[in-house]
Amino acid sequence: MTAISNKVINRLTLYHCLLKYTCKGNSFIASSKIADLLDLDDSLVRKDIALCGVLGHKKQGYVVAELKKSIEQKLGFSDRKEVFIIGAGRLGTALIHYADFKDYGIDILALFDNNPNKIGKEEGGKRIISLEKLPNLISRINIKNIILTVPPYAAQEVTDYAVKYGVRFIWNFTPTVLKVPKSVTVYNENVISSFMQMQNSKNK
Amino acid sequence: MTAISNKVINRLTLYHCLLKYTCKGNSFIASSKIADLLDLDDSLVRKDIALCGVLGHKKQGYVVAELKKSIEQKLGFSDRKEVFIIGAGRLGTALIHYADFKDYGIDILALFDNNPNKIGKEEGGKRIISLEKLPNLISRINIKNIILTVPPYAAQEVTDYAVKYGVRFIWNFTPTVLKVPKSVTVYNENVISSFMQMQNSKNK
Numbered sequence: 138m139t140a141i142s143n144k145v146i147n148r149l150t151l152y153h154c155l156l157k158y159t160c161k162g163n164s165f166i167a168s169s170k171i172a173d174l175l176d177l178d179d180s181l182v183r184k185d186i187a188l189c190g191v192l193g194h195k196k197q198g199y200v201v202a203e204l205k206k207s208i209e210q211k212l213g214f215s216d217r218k219e220v221f222i223i224g225a226g227r228l229g230t231a232l233i234h235y236a237d238f239k240d241y242g243i244d245i246l247a248l249f250d251n252n253p254n255k256i257g258k259e260e261g262g263k264r265i266i267s268l269e270k271l272p273n274l275i276s277r278i279n280i281k282n283i284i285l286t287v288p289p290y291a292a293q294e295v296t297d298y299a300v301k302y303g304v305r306f307i308w309n310f311t312p313t314v315l316k317v318p319k320s321v322t323v324y325n326e327n328v329i330s331s332f333m334q335m336q337n338s339k340n341k
Numbered sequence: 342m343t344a345i346s347n348k349v350i351n352r353l354t355l356y357h358c359l360l361k362y363t364c365k366g367n368s369f370i371a372s373s374k375i376a377d378l379l380d381l382d383d384s385l386v387r388k389d390i391a392l393c394g395v396l397g398h399k400k401q402g403y404v405v406a407e408l409k410k411s412i413e414q415k416l417g418f419s420d421r422k423e424v425f426i427i428g429a430g431r432l433g434t435a436l437i438h439y440a441d442f443k444d445y446g447i448d449i450l451a452l453f454d455n456n457p458n459k460i461g462k463e464e465g466g467k468r469i470i471s472l473e474k475l476p477n478l479i480s481r482i483n484i485k486n487i488i489l490t491v492p493p494y495a496a497q498e499v500t501d502y503a504v505k506y507g508v509r510f511i512w513n514f515t516p517t518v519l520k521v522p523k524s525v526t527v528y529n530e531n532v533i534s535s536f537m538q539m540q541n542s543k544n545k
Contacts, residue, residue, distance in 0.1 A: 143538040150534040155518040158493045174518050212537055227438050231431035237516055241533050282540075289362045306539050312441055314359040314378050324539035326532070329445050330354040333416055334347040335510050335528035336486075 141188060141211075148185050149208050151175055156205040167198035214241045219278065223295050224286035225250035225265045228310055232284060233261040246278070268295070275302040282306045289313045345392060345415075352389050353412050355379055360409040371402035418446045423482065427499050428490035429454035429469045432514055436488060437465040450482070472499070479506040486510045493517045 141149075152171055159174065160166050168186065172179040186199065189207040193199045209215065222229045225248040232238075233245055248260060251268040258265050266274070274280070283304050287295050292311040299307070300321050307323045309315060315323050345353075356375055363378065364370050372390065376383040390403065393411040397403045413419065426433045429452040436442075437449055452464055455472040462469050470478070478484070487508050491499050496515040503511070504525050511527045513519060519527050 141541070143541060146537045146541055147531060147534045150531055150537060151518060151529060154516045154531075158517045159497070159520075174520060176523075213540075218536075218540065227431070227435035231435040234431050235532075237533070241536070243533075243536060293363070306542075308536060308539060312358045313362040314355060316363075316378060319380075322539055322542045324535055325355065326535055327351060327354055327358075328439075328530070329441070329447075330351045331528055331530055332422075332445070332447060332512060333350045333354060335512055335526055336417075336422065337345070337347060337350055338510075338526045 145185055145188065146212065148175070148177070148181075149189070149212055152182070152185070153205060153208045153212070156201050156208070160201055163201050165194070165197040165199065166201050166204070168193065170198070212241075216242050217244050218242050218282055219280055220245050220282040220284055221271070221275070221280050222248045222284045222286060223268070223271070223299070224248075224288075224291075225252070225255050225260060226286060226288075229284070229286035230260045232286065232310075233263055245284075246280070247274075271295075272298055272302040275299060275304060280304060282308070284308045284310065285315075286310045349389055349392065350416065352379070352381070352385075353393070353416055356386070356389070357409060357412045357416075360405050360412070364405055367405055369398070369401040369403065370405050370408070372397065374402070416445075418444065420446050421448050422446050422486055423484055424449050424486040424488055425475070425479070425484050426452045426488045426490060427454075427472070427475070427503070428452075428492075428495075429456070429459050429464060430490060430492075433488070433490035434464045436490065436514075437467055449488075450484070451478070475499075476502055476506040479503060479508060484508060486512070488512045488514065489519075490514045 155171060155174060168182045169179050172182045189211045191199055191204050191207045220243055222232060222245055229248055233248060238245060245263060247263050248265045249268050249271050250256060250265055255265045256267045281304060283299050285292060285307055289311050292313040293315060296307060296315045300317055305321055309323050310326045317323055359375060359378060372386045373383050376386045393415045395403055395408050395411045424447055426437060426449055433452055437452060442449060449467060451467050452469045453472050453475050454460060454469055459469045460471045485508060487503050489496060489511055493515050496517040497519060500511060500519045504521055509525055513527050514530045521527055
């Protein structure tokens, strides 16, 4: 992926959702339609799309299939990204069943847990493996990405382990702030913040 | 909640997580410690905290309990926000078990689904109610907030219903772009975007 800002990434993924679901069955889409549905400026939408190297057709707009494919290329959806989920609780198992991940190149290889009743079972076709085997498997398969869905009290300990054995990206679904070296990226999936931001729009 | 930007809300919720979990048991915390853990500028952290009306003590920093409480007041965690979850699938039920919601004033009253095998059952102490009863219950209880976790193909139809009967805030966990009137706020919980943004930090 060539360097684009996080805001552009966010918008491109929304355009992609729109093309994939809302506009399914349509051949063409105008930038003004995308802008309207997402409450954005038309010129901004056209600028984002230009970054993907797609040209619109006069009057008809963009070819839906072409635009969708170009966004996928720009965002690197075809690059395979191998991921472990740590924590086979409700959220971890909900995520493994999120069928769409595959479409974005996110390949969840396994779940890890320390509950003996869960270890060895399968969820969404993936094995639940003992947490004890995590260090060895991270380094052997050279895993760089983990999704963290453990209880808050276990979050830092698991993070320390994962980082020690080579993980570089932590998608943190726990409500904790993780201490990591500068070389590691944590993305906090801060659901409470999302809700509060939504409510904040009252004050606009 | 007095008007503050979404970026400030996001940071304050992270400080709150930090005080609640990472710093549990500590009496004091310095702004520089918060800044370091979250990879932020110290002056920015102090500015955010000043917005909450909390003063630090020389050398020792802020009183953890006081700072935590002030953030809760600033973000309106004690204001009760009644919410329906629409879609009692894996994600919907994972969310109802997210015990922390109560601490933020988010009161999930019920789940809705159209699967006869689920209707009447309970999840996390909340009843799963038939989707047919949604319009009546939204207007009777005057529900303004919904969490949407239905399959993509059903998202727009459910949204249209909910909006028609008075919903004003939709926390959208489906990967679809929803068409709503200007008076309604949709917050797209765009998980794919989060992952792509995390990966994008490689290019920094």
